[in-house]
Amino acid sequence: MPDFLQPTRLRESLPVLLAGLALLCLVGGGLLYIAEYPQLAAKAWFIGGAAVLVVLVIDILRALLNGRMGVDAIAALSIGVGLALDENLAAAIVAVMYAGGQLLESFAEGRARRDMTALLGRVSRTAMLYRGTSLESVSIEALKPQDRILVRKGEVVPVDGRLLAATAVLDLSALTGESLPVPIAIGAEVPSGATVLGDAFDLLVLRESKESTYAGIVRLVEQAQASRAPMARLADRYALVFLGITLLLAGGAWWWSGEATRALAVLVVATPCPLILAVPVAVIAGMSRAASHGVLVKTAGALEALAAVTTVVVDKTGTVTSARPEVSDVRAEAGFTADDVLALAASLDQASSHVAAEALVRAATARGLTLTLPQSVVEDPGRGLSGRVGDRQIVLGGSGYVLTKLSDGSAFTRAGVDSGTAVVAVGIDGHAAGLILLSDPIRTDAGATIAAFRAGGVRRIVMASGDRTDVAEKASSTLALDAVAGDLTPEGKVDLIRQEKLGGVVMMVGDGVNDAPALALADVGVAIGARGSAASSEAADVVLLADDLSRLPLACGIARRSRKIARQSAVAGLVLSGGAMVLAALGYLAPVQGALLQEVIDVAVILNALRALRG
Incomplete structure (x- = not known):
């Protein structure tokens, strides 16, 4: 099947196809009319109106099955009544107006979603995994915590990990909106979705791909794009009231004047409701602008x-x-030095995603201490972790937790340590080795x-x-x-x-x-x-x-500006549409004139709603 006939592509291209067909029939009918083929012109206008009417009826039925009713029904009525009264030109103009409005709304929403949608196209699919001394390209789903991978210049970081190189320079704009390159030091956590601007570096995998930072952002973006605002849902309820008022005014104009075209003019000028067009565009524009600021x-x-x-x-x-703790002091027990305690604890913490782990790695690096990759790491979430660093067995965490892992019954000296101070206790080879004090400014x-x-x-x-x-x-x-x-x-x-x-x-x-x-x-x-x-x-x-x-x-x-613009657009559109409906009911607007006026109103409210993208 050709790509453009795929169901998803077909749904995406339907507004373009429908608007194109409606416009072709309207213009083609006009040319036939000028060439003195009025019957063929009427048929062309009829085809354009009928095509849009069929799509409209399907959309209305689908909405009704989902428990929603909108002012699209007014568009369907105006086209249907126009065709029934042989006002094919008016029906064709309404069809172009409606299809063009849907196309414009689709374009506006696409423009508004740009910053959010940009996030979805940056997911890495493969990574370079170390297998001994060689590298192998694997899918990111195959990566496990403690794997070591190579991330090259220009690549997007595939999973969350800890930097094993001296430094790295990253572009975080897709994640945080930060426009300038961000330098990252050894031991710091590198989020997935960042782009490597500097030299290639090795990364220690901390989480599987499905649990990574970027995967979480993608899920949140998809959820955001699928949502509807309460104000938009409220608009659906207002649509029923607006539909009733429109029918009452159209029926009254017909009864009062005896002219069915007046009823048609009222229906035409009420199609579609600016409330439905303006609210989602302004809200999505606001969401997109907020996303661009992180x-x-x-x-x-x-x-x-x-x-x-x-x-x-x-x-x-x-x-x-x-929440970025800093090491304020290292207190070693007898038989150990402060540098030994910090270096071994930081080496083990390279395998941890705990918020204190980065502080230890950062402090050890700042002191010029040599860090070794840990082996056989076991983490007890929320309590501590243990593993081997070289030929030493290390355990760290809360002092109570570490004491349960010691074999010699030794204890930690807490004299002078404030009870409110955060402490990482360190055990080395079964002995209490020292306390690392943290502060949180x-x-x-x-x-x-x-x-x-x-x-x-x-x-x-x-x-x-x-x-x-x-x-x-x-x-x-x-x-x-x-x-x-x-x-x-x-x-x-x-x-x-x-x-x-x-x-x-x-x-x-x-x-x-x-x-x-x-x-x-x-x-x-x-x-x-x-x-x-x-x-x-x-x-x-x-x-x-x-x-x-x-x-x-x-x-x-x-958010406040987006809500203000949405309300402003909706109220202004409703007031203008209401005034035009009264003029049409009094006979001052013909169906064709009403259709053109309503198109101008719809375009104006959508363009005004797009102001939420700026400022």
Whole structure:
């Protein structure tokens, strides 16, 4: 079967084919009429109108089966009545107007989706896998954690991994909207979907392809493109009211004047409703613009909710603080040195995707320590991991976890370590080797983000944390927050969201698995990061692809502007269409004049809706 006859291609090309046929029949009929073949001209116009009518009726029946009814019925009535009254020219103009409007809407939506759709064409299919000392091209589905692959210059990183080279330069624009090349240091995590700008490098695979960052983004984009906005669904309900008013006005004009053409003129000028055209274009344009700034809005409904946010609840770790821990101190036990403890722990952590792992690798690299690839790594999620580094057996994690793995009954010295300090305990060859202390500084963009939220109309900002209340209050002391809630379990965060929702539309911002229930309950849940397997990203309505909180107030502004433009376009279109319908009912507009006027109105509201792509 030829490519253009494939079902998917046929559906995509139908608006073009239908508009082309309708226009050909209209123009061809006009030429025949000028050549003094009025009967042939009438037949050409009839064919154009009838072809569009058949497609219209099929679409209306399909919508009815799905429980929806739109103003497409008005277009079908106007064409059908025109053909029945032998007003073939008017029917043909309506057919061209309708088919052209559908083509214009299709083009507008395609233009609006461009930034989101661009993400879907960057999925790598193969990777260069090390087999001993040789390289083999394999499908990305065959890659497993701990595999070592080569990523060459110009290639798209196929899966999430940890950089094994000294440095790498990446283009992250497709993931985060960051326009400048980003240098990555050894030991840092490299997200799938990034493009390699510098030299080739080796990568240690951290996750399977289906769980990678880019796979998660693709799933979110597909979900976003399939959604419909509540405002668009509301438009379907308004369509029934508009259809009733149109029929009443058309029937009244016919009864009052006794002229069926007046009823036809009313039907023609009401086809189609600008509300249906303007809303989806403006909403999709807003989603696309937000995506271009690294904020992926998963559903059209989430964009509308984003525009109405009055309260923001932010998680502490990863939101107010950087969630990029830094090694503040290494305390070695007797018989071990600080450099030995850090080098061996960082070597093992090269195989971990835990947020603390990168901090250890980064600190060891900064000290010039030599790192060795680990072997036989076993990770106990949320507790710790163990494995061999050279000829040493290493275990690290929480001190309680590590102590259960030690064979000599030794303990860690915690004198002078604050109870609120994050600690990685390290065991070497069955002995307590030392503690690595971590700090989590306030994000540099937190203050500016809070100020931007205030400027955008957010009335209340609350920080929620699972840490002790005194620790949470100390961390946020420099920020202009309205309240701080500490000692919160996941259930406690849910209760907090439920309470805050009594006072307005609530946005919850978080990045951990424990934030997922609260993200799901909030009017708008925002997850930091787009890792496909993260529960927070699955539960959230919005995913911040870039590690830049300042983009959230920007996304709220984009959402508010898109909603304003959608409403503006819909109201203006309805007012203009309503006025034209009254003129047609009074006999001041003939069917052909009404059709041309309505086409101008439809084009105007779609072009206005596309303004949501700019500014």
